Amino acid sequence: MKPERTFNIGIRDVNFGPGVTVADCVNLYGCTIGEACFIGPFVEVQKGVVIGKNTKVQSHSFICELVSIGDNCFIGHGVMFINDLFSDGKPADGDKAKWKSTTIGNNVSIGSNATILPVSICDGAVIGAGAVVTKNIDLPGIYAGNPARLIKSL
Numbered sequence: 075m076k077p078e079r080t081f082n083i084g085i086r087d088v089n090f091g092p093g094v095t096v097a098d099c100v101n102l103y104g105c106t107i108g109e110a111c112f113i114g115p116f117v118e119v120q121k122g123v124v125i126g127k128n129t130k131v132q133s134h135s136f137i138c139e140l141v142s143i144g145d146n147c148f149i150g151h152g153v154m155f156i157n158d159l160f161s162d163g164k165p166a167d168g169d170k171a172k173w174k175s176t177t178i179g180n181n182v183s184i185g186s187n188a189t190i191l192p193v194s195i196c197d198g199a200v201i202g203a204g205a206v207v208t209k210n211i212d213l214p215g216i217y218a219g220n221p222a223r224l225i226k227s228l
């Protein structure tokens with residue numbers, strides 16, 4: 075039996091800066107991707123996301139609505155951003171008033187398989203592989219673990 079509904083997104087309504095490289099098998103829609111960015115395979119970037127210049131997004135990462143990422147950032151493989159905290163004990167079920175935003179500064183590096191809850195991360199921060207970032211990061215440093223903690227100042 076075939077599924078009742080399927081949808082195919084691909085690349086739709088994206089505002090690309092010059093010199094962007096995009097791999098095959100991506101879903102990019104309604105977002106802005108700045109000059110000289112790299113977007114690896116199996117990445118999804120949702121509506122309204124803004125990514126600055128010269129930022130690299132490695133394969134399998136998911137960048138949801140209400141996320142903005144600065145210039146010269148490195149987003150590792152399989153990094154997951156979150157906008158719905160299940161604040162009522164369950165998914166917001168499309169009620170965007172309950173979603174929260176995330177801001178990533180410039181020159182931020184995020185290790186593979188990190189999960190970024192709705193926070194802001196300052197310029198120059200480094201997030202370790204597998205970290206779960208639950209609070210704002212206001213001082214440049216290396217943060218790792220679940221929940222992410224400062225392990226080294228920079």
Ligand SMILES: CC(C)(COP(=O)(O)OP(=O)(O)OC[C@H]1O[C@@H](n2cnc3c(N)ncnc32)[C@H](O)[C@@H]1OP(=O)(O)O)[C@@H](O)C(=O)NCCC(=O)NCCS
Binds near residue numbers: 150185202218
């Ligand atoms: C977080 C990170 C930047 C730290 O590197 P570092 O400064 O060289 O840190 P060290 O290896 O000296 O480790 C310091 C301590 O933090 C711990 N640690 C290191 N990375 C960690 C991580 N990702 N999560 C949890 N703890 C970590 C180490 O076990 C060590 O603990 P100890 O003091 O109890 O022995 C690095 O380990 C990392 O996760 N990099 C991400 C790389 C990545 O994902 N690249 C993607 C492209 S392949």
